[in-house]
Structures are given as C-alpha cells and as structure tokens.
Amino acid sequence: MNRSKTSWPKIAENINNRMLLLISLTAVFGAGIYYFYSLNQRGIILSLILIVAGFYFFKNRPGIFGQTVKNTPAKKIATDTENEKKPGAVNKKNILLILGYTVFYSLLFFRLWSSQSERALISPWEVVNYSFFWFYGLSSLILIFILINKEIGGGLKKIFLSLHFFLSFAVAIIIYKIGYGYDPFVHQATMELIAAKGLVLPKPPYYLGEYSLIVIIHKISGLSIYCLNKLLVPGLAALFLPTALFRFFKNVHAKEADNPAVSSASFLAILFLLILTFSPFIVTTPQNLSYLFLILTVLAGFSRASLPEILILAVATAAIHPLTGLPALGWTVWLVFKKYQTALAPVWQKIIKFAIFLFTALALPFALFFTGGGGLKKIDGGSLLEPIKSLFAGLSLAGREDWLLNFVYFFATNYNLLLIIAIGGGLWYFYGRRWRDKITDEDRGLFNGLIFINLSLLIAYLLSGRILFNDLISYEQAGYASRILIIMVIFFLPFILVALRGLILKIRRADPAIRTSWLIFGISLLTASLYVSYPRFDKYFNSRGYSTSQNDIAAVLAVDRAAGGPYIALANQPVSAAALQSFGFDHYYQGSNGQIYFYPIPTGGALYQYYLEMVYKNPDRQTMLKALDLVGVDEGYLIVNKYWYQSGRVINEAKLTADDWQTINNEIYIFQYER
Helix, strand or coil: CCCCCCHHHHHHHHHHHHHHHHHHHHHHHHHHHHHHCCCCHHHHHHHHHHHHHHHHHHCCCCCCCCCCCCCCCHHHHHHHHCCCCCCCCCCHHHHHHHHHHHHHHHHHHHHHHHCCECCCCCCHHHCCCCHHHHHHHHHHHHHHHHHCCCCCCHHHHHHHHHHHHHHHHCHHHHHECCCCCCHHHHHHHHHHHHHHHCCCCCCCCCCHHHHHHHHHHHHHHCCCHHHHHHHHHHHHHHHHHHHHHHHHHHHCCHHHCCCHHHHHHHHHHHHHHHHHCCHHHCCCCHHHHHHHHHHHHHHHHCCCCCHHHHHHHHHHHHHHCHHHHHHHHHHHHHHHHHHHHHHCCHHHHHHHHHHHHHHHHHHHHHHHHHHHEEEECCCCHHHHHHHHHHCCCCCCCCCCCCHHHHHHHHHHHCHHHHHHHHHHHHHHHHHCHHHHCCCCHHHHHHHHHHHHHHHHHHHHHHHHCCEEECCCCHHHCCHHHHHHHHHHHHHHHHHHHHHHHHHHHHHHCCCHHHHHHHHHHHHHHHHHHHHHCCCCECCCCECCCCCCCHHHHHHHHHHHHHCCCCCEEECCHHHHHHHHHHHCCCCEEEECCEEEECCCCCCCCHHHHHHHHHHHHCCCHHHHHHHHHHHCCCEEEEEEECCCCCHHHHHHHHHHHCCEEEEECCCEEEEEEEC
C-alpha cells in the first residue's frame, strides 16, 4: 500500500506518542508492583502484563497525549502558501543546509567523544577545546536556516531539533567516562541491587518510577543499568520535548498555526528555549526525570489530550518523584474541574477551587515535614522574605576579563533576574490587548489555571523553606524549597513560549540589520547557555566538585585488597561514588543510629563527620578510633586526593599517625589505621 509523503510526519509523531505512553505505563505499573511486591521474575512478568493491557487500551485512541487542532480555513492556508513549494521538496539549497548541519553535528560529536576522560575533572570544558563553542554556534545558525525554510518538512525539522537538544544535553555523559556527579552512582547501585534481588529494604515511596523503568528495560533488553542510567534523561528529553513543544504551539492560537511564518517562529522558539539553560536534563536522577514528565504533563493539558492520558503522565511524575508529582496531580485535578465545572453549582465551584488550592499549597510542605523534617525554623518577617531575596543575591555587572567571559557571566550572574523578566514578559504578552481576541476561552482558562497553581506553589515554597531536615548538612537545607522554584518556572513555561514566539515574529518583520543583530545575539545566548549549564572552572567561577576518576576506583580496589577483614574508609565524595560503583550496597554495618555504609555519605552521616575532622582539623589516630568504634571494626583507612587544596598538610601529618600508607599514581594517598 502506498502512503503519501505527508503521512510520514504523522506516523513519526504517533510512534513518539506511543513510546511516551509505554514509558509512562512502565513507570506507573512498575512502581506499583515494586512497592507492593517485588521486581523479581514474577514481578517483571506481572508488570509487563499490566503495561501491555494499558497500552492496548490507549493505543487506538486518537491523539495520544494530544492532537493537533486545525481551525484554519482551507482557503486561508492556500492564500498563505500558494507561492510556496510543498514541504519536503528537494533542491540544492536544502541539500546543502542538511549536509552542512550533518557535518557540523558530526564534528561536534566527534570533538566530545575524542575528549572523553577518566581524570578527576571540575568541568567538562577542561578537556574540550574552546573551538567547540564556535562550531556549536555555527551549527545553531545552520539549524535556524533549516527551521525557517518553508520547503523542509516539519517532521525533518523536529528530528534536527531533537539531535540539537541531545547534543546540548549529552556533554556530561560523553565527557565523564566513569560518571558525573554523586547521586547517579547512588541510584545506579540501588537499581543494580533491585535487579539482582528484586527489592531493596526499606521501600521508600519515591524514586520507584525511575527505578522500575530502568530495571524493567534492563531485564527485557539486556542493556546495562550503567548505560541506561546515563542516557535516560538526556535521551528522553531530546526525544519528547521538541514534539510536545511544537504540539503546544499548534494548539494554542490554532487559527494561525499553519501560517508558514508562525510555524517557523514556533520551531525557532523551541530552539531558543535552550537559552533558559538545561542543567536538569544533563544527568539522570529521579528529580530530573520528574521535571521532564512535569513539563510533558503541563503541555499535554494544552494539547487536547484526554484526561486519562494526562492523569497517566501525572501519576508517572508522582511515581518518579512526589515533590514534582504532587503539583502535577494538582494541575490534573484543575483540568478535571475546568472540564466539568459548568455542571456544578456556583457554591461547589468555589469549594472545589479552594480545595485544589489548599492541596497544592500544603501537600508539599506536609510531605517534606513528615518524611524528613526535624522541626521548624523561627518565623519572622525577615525570614519569610529571605528566600525571595536570595533570588537576587548573585546580581552583578560584567567583570574585567575578556569580552567573551564578560558576556557569558553577565548572563550567568543575572540569570535569576533575566528569568523573572522572561516570565513577566510572558504574562504581559499573554494578558495584553493583542492576545485578548486571538485565543479561545478554553485556552484562556488553561493559562489562568497555571497562575492558580503557581500561587499555591508560592505558599508551598515559603512554608517549605521553614522546615529543618535531620539528614541534611547546613548548606543543603534549602535544597527542597529551591526545587519548588523550578517547578513554578515549569508552570510559567507556556507564558514564556507564547511570548518568545511573538518576539520572534516581530523580529522577522523588522529591517534586515535588526534581524541580523538579533540573530547574532540569540546564537550568542544559546552558546553561553551551553557553557553555563555545566560545571565551570575559569577566571569567574569554580564549581569545586571533582568528578570520579579512574584513580578513585583504583584506590577503593587497593583498599579492599589490603584490608585483612571488615573495615571502613574515610574519603571524599568522588571516592565514595567509586566505592558505590565498585561494591554496590554490600558493605553495611549496624551502628547505634542504624545501618552505616562503609564509606561516607556526603549529604550527612557520622562517617562523613569523622572524615571532615580528619582533613579539616588533623588526621588524628583518636578520631579514626572513634569512627572504628562507631561500627565495631578494627581497621580503617583515610583516603586523601592530592588535588585538595590542603592535601599537602594532611598527607604529611597522616604519615606520622598512620600504621601504613601507599599512593595511587602519586595522585591519591591511602593511610591505614589498625586498632
């Protein structure tokens, strides 16, 4: 059977939608089976049965996770496009654009791949030549010409956007050969244990969506958990975001969506959305995966998806991380209310709206308090305003370095202000006179719903900032509240999108000189965003945290070989991550306050406090003996990385107090203590 050329973009979109459906169902049913039973062989089979049943129920529904609404009269479309060639037409110009982007993309990817490192790095840019950014800017320029080319089909443009998104998101997972950050090592070790034993006790009611998703894919595909854990968030974000964003544009202000100029502006807005920076999508953690699913849930509400489909996304978000899932559920309940509110009496409408507001405002603070809170900070007028003031703490003018770094850090240090301006501009653009008559009442209600949810989240943010957490060190106490700010930005995202498209349309109608200036400025911001989305080590900024290196792995293996029996090791975060990757969670001791891992947990825990005493005060034998007493073993090790700024002092002092010592490539020193 022959298919028309125009059907292939629709086929590709359906494949994308069904992949999202499968992944969402896997996260939901896998998390449920794991929590109430186990992900052993029977649990995997039962999960697959439920996933297949759910997929069969939804697969034939039109417009899974949204459908394109075309309200533009055929005559209007013909008028706008009568002088244009059909999308997909092939000519030399199109071929050169596509070939040029492919060449630059391949070159960029090769630059990253050839720069892979097992060293201890502060920043990926330590090993990537700075010419990479010039090539990234040039590839973005070529992509812009592809996106505004009316002869290139929308399906192909989405593919190129996905490729560009993936390149932007994948720098860390390519450069850091062993791994990036600390949390991914913890989650990987947990999933390895689940894959081997079926479960890990105790079973917390969070992270299960990501764990079950990766473990089930690992079991049925044979792909390693290590690879899946690296690729999951960058890959899924690049795969699903461009399609979801374009579907949003096609359905909001749908009367002009098929106008070629508007369509091109929509594609450009998707590309330039990367200017907001994309740190949450460069590494796989449950929190980052939940941000992606929250964005998809919010956009699905504007894309004419059915309520059960939006509910699947919201429940998947909650299964991955409740901190993000609870607002997603609040948004879903709001959508249900808006659909059926006309059937309710006015008094019930007010009661239900108040209940939704109360749920969204209080669910997060209560959940945080009862799962990890140890008390409340003192409340006064100044303390309530402190979180808001912190948003503007980093504001500054450019420094006195070269003009490139000045430009990058003017953007970076004033990012919070620029983001607030973007949100304010989006609100002004949407509620301004120009948009009043251009959107439907349904869309206006959806946008009003975003404001409603964010007002409740603002209360949740202020309340959560007052909670003291028992298991977190002082500088991480505000971490959970700050995540609520990211969630609020996600709920403001539709306003930013429509304003960004409106700005692009206005620029495209301007004089060539103005268009060129904006083009250069936009590409510069894209490239600056790429740079600041990753850890940095330059004249302005030092991210400080080193990556786990091959020397760290060699050190933990050397300690394990040298140990004559049960032991503990006091080390920094990258070395502890190396221990997790090498040994998993097999080495626990029973302490007075519960189980204690044999390497320090950097976010808290007694062993980490002893490590801090050894390196910040002095490597005293008595301190090590106290650590040994804590877990009841007779052998302990102090591991010191030479890159630490006080390593020379600690190494010299530890040589005098330790029973024995050795070095790994003259980069890491290992000191042995015995009772």
